[in-house]
Amino acid sequence: MTRIMGMKTFGQKIKDAMARGGFRSIRECALSLELPYELLRKVACEDHIPKDEQVMVYADKLGLDRKDLLFTAYRQKAPAGFRQLFERYNGVSESGLNVVPVLPWDYICEARYENGRLVLPEGCREIKTELEGCYLFAATISAKSSHPAFSEGETIIVDPEARPEQGSFVLACRADGPPVIGQIQKKRKGWAVVSADCGAEGMQVGKNIKVLGIILRKQMDF
Numbered sequence: 001m002t003r004i005m006g007m008k009t010f011g012q013k014i015k016d017a018m019a020r021g022g023f024r025s026i027r028e029c030a031l032s033l034e035l036p037y038e039l040l041r042k043v044a045c046e047d048h049i050p051k052d053e054q055v056m057v058y059a060d061k062l063g064l065d066r067k068d069l070l071f072t073a074y075r076q077k078a079p080a081g082f083r084q085l086f087e088r089y090n091g092v093s094e095s096g097l098n099v100v101p102v103l104p105w106d107y108i109c110e111a112r113y114e115n116g117r118l119v120l121p122e123g124c125r126e127i128k129t130e131l132e133g134c135y136l137f138a139a140t141i142s143a144k145s146s147h148p149a150f151s152e153g154e155t156i157i158v159d160p161e162a163r164p165e166q167g168s169f170v171l172a173c174r175a176d177g178p179p180v181i182g183q184i185q186k187k188r189k190g191w192a193v194v195s196a197d198c199g200a201e202g203m204q205v206g207k208n209i210k211v212l213g214i215i216l217r218k219q220m221d222f
Contacts, residue, residue: 008161010072011047016163017062022190022206033061049073065113097128098136100157105142108212109173131216133159147181147195154218162214164191169215174208184211
């Protein structure tokens with residue numbers, strides 16, 4: 001399976017969503033969400049594009065934005081000569097660098113999306129980076145970090161679309177606390193976030209903690 005012009009394919013977005021949901025297999029996901037197994041397997045493993053109605057069902061069941069998933073499906077189905085018309089970015093500076101919003105630390109767990117775009121607080125500043133991604137965002141750690149590899153004052157860049165891998169650093173939110181930085185680990189019951197705030201076994205993704213994205217980079221000053 002290949003990615004088209006640096007953007008994730010339909011199948012990759014579905015697999016990423018299943019991973020964020022803590023599903024250990026396509027069959028487990030299909031049974032849990034009452035989705036046709038064979039069609040889900042073709043979508044995830046063969047990058048099959050289903051009908052529009054089924055695309056929206058996948059979006060709703062897996063917590064994805066309907067418009068964004070339809071956009072991805074249509075872009076992937078478009079003839080190669082027309083795919084450049086579907087390019088989307090946060091924004092591109094005159095230097096060609098990606099323009100990424102920096103969210104206040106105390107806003108992160110309240111952030112929401114509308115029409116597939118992150119709603120930004122008033123006065124939100126921006127930084128420029130060569131990192132690619134349609135939905136990247138940054139945040140400056142303004143509290144004691146829950147992981148020793150990160151410190152207060154460092155700015156991190158986060159990709160909400162990146163697929164989690166064993167040991168990846170993630171930015172996450174608990175229902176009853178501030179943002180958490182930890183490492184994603186595969187456990188018997190699915191993915192878990194492990195950090196000083198989450199206990200020795202970590203907190204299971206999808207039940208008591210939500211992963212906002214994979215941390216791509218940290219830096220003191222941009």
